[in-house]
Amino acid sequence: MKTKKKIIRNNEKGIQKYRFLIQSAFALLCIWIGIDFYLFVHYLESGGSAAFYRRPPGVDGFLPISSFMSFYVFLSTGKIDPAHPAGMFIFLAIVLVSLVFGKSFCSWLCPVGFISELIGDFGEKIFKRKFTPPKWIDYFLRSLKYILLGLLFYAVFFLMGEATVNAFLNSPYNQVADIKMFYFFADISRFALIVIGLLFVLSVFIRNFWCRYLCPYGALLGLVSLFSPNKIKRNPVSCIDCGLCAKACPASLKVDKVKTVWSDECTSCMSCVDACPVADTLDLKSLYTKKKISKKAVAIGVVSIFMAVTGIAIITGHWQNDITRKEYLIHYKMMDTYTHPTGGAAIKEFKKETEESSSSLNKTSFLKNEADRNKAKQVLR
Ligand code: SF4
Ligand code: SF4
Numbered sequence: 001m002k003t004k005k006k007i008i009r010n011n012e013k014g015i016q017k018y019r020f021l022i023q024s025a026f027a028l029l030c031i032w033i034g035i036d037f038y039l040f041v042h043y044l045e046s047g048g049s050a051a052f053y054r055r056p057p058g059v060d061g062f063l064p065i066s067s068f069m070s071f072y073v074f075l076s077t078g079k080i081d082p083a084h085p086a087g088m089f090i091f092l093a094i095v096l097v098s099l100v101f102g103k104s105f106c107s108w109l110c111p112v113g114f115i116s117e118l119i120g121d122f123g124e125k126i127f128k129r130k131f132t133p134p135k136w137i138d139y140f141l142r143s144l145k146y147i148l149l150g151l152l153f154y155a156v157f158f159l160m161g162e163a164t165v166n167a168f169l170n171s172p173y174n175q176v177a178d179i180k181m182f183y184f185f186a187d188i189s190r191f192a193l194i195v196i197g198l199l200f201v202l203s204v205f206i207r208n209f210w211c212r213y214l215c216p217y218g219a220l221l222g223l224v225s226l227f228s229p230n231k232i233k234r235n236p237v238s239c240i241d242c243g244l245c246a247k248a249c250p251a252s253l254k255v256d257k258v259k260t261v262w263s264d265e266c267t268s269c270m271s272c273v274d275a276c277p278v279a280d281t282l283d284l285k286s287l288y289t290k291k292k293i294s295k296k297a298v299a300i301g302v303v304s305i306f307m308a309v310t311g312i313a314i315i316t317g318h319w320q321n322d323i324t325r326k327e328y329l330i331h332y333k334m335m336d337t338y339t340h341p342t343g344g345a346a347i348k349e350f351k352k353e354t355e356e357s358s359s360s361l362n363k364t365s366f367l368k369n370e371a372d373r374n375k376a377k378q379v380l381r
Pocket of ligand 1: 232268269272
């Protein structure tokens with residue numbers, strides 16, 4: 001006969017309210033950056049006659065590929081990309097946060113993750129249930145984000161290499177990549193709008209559709225998180241097998257069936273810990289010291305690491321870029337002629353060009369035709 005376990009109730013307060021507040025604060029910060037950037041672009045559109053607004057460096061956080069390349073060049077040469085220095089530090093902060101607290105950036109700070117979560121909550125409210133695709137479809141879809149990440153790694157490390165990545169970072173295309181991104185959304189194409197709409201609808205039915213299946217950033221952080229020394233641990237002795245933790249998990253992990261959650265999908269959101277009704281049964285713990293890490297410490301830790309790394313960038317003068325107002329106005333006029341190599345053949349050609357040419361050509365080799373290249377060389381001289 002099974003003996004009933006003596007239960008000591010978990011009276012610890014939940015952390016989800018604070019997680020929501022931190023996510024909201026971060027989303028508001030992003031909106032603020034967006035408004036500042038709009039005013040900066042408006043200044044450029046006016047040809048310099050409107051009031052000047054300084055470009056907010058935080059916008060670099062929305063250039064993950066450029067930031068990733070910049071991090072690669074920093075690791076290889078110690079140089080920081082002067083066009084988007086903040087991006088490199090934001091990238092470093094996000095990777096560090098994931099190394100310490102798992103994929104926590106996704107559930108505590110990322111504005112896209114936050115919106116995804118809100119859409120998922122809305123879907124669950126309407127349909128009163130969670131939809132999960134069959135396992136084989138789920139595994140197949142989850143592999144997509146790793147394929148996208150793999151392609152990026154292949155292009156950066158194998159097709160380009162350090163010198164070509166450096167040339168790309170110095171190119172005018174990279175210097176105005178943030179402005180180009182702004183116009184991608186401001187003048188959004190019908191196709192892009194349909195894709196975003198589709199992702200929205202899919203996220204109503206399948207929680208975190210974008211994050212779970214398509215985000216290459218999430219894939220990278222998921223891989224980094226596997227090396228995190230802090231994991232969700234279940235005590236099978238005091239566990240009463242109620243399954244509430246698994247039910248609460250937004251990543252649909254079988255928390256109630258394992259002793260340690262080793263998953264690239266765990267975002268350290270602490271929903272399972274909040275849901276567990278038994279004291280000291282489910283916690284985030286250090287694998288080395290075996291000590292429990294409180295939910296508050298996770299909240300404070302995630303925000304502090306992010307603030308500390310970006311704070312170092314500000315204090316050491318690596319936050320603002322070195323592109324002058326005048327240079328921006330010139331770039332803005334020529335921006336439509338700037339392109340970047342797409343596809344393996346174009347990347348190889350660019351690599352060949354950068355290996356053979358002088359640095360002034362590197363800066364202009366993204367331009368579409370000879371006349372534009374000559375014009376740009378004059379400007380950049
Ligand atoms: S296992 Fe727990 S901490 Fe990890 S995603 Fe699921 S609910 Fe969040
Ligand atoms: S919530 Fe999970 S860990 Fe806690 S008692 Fe229930 S099954 Fe066990």
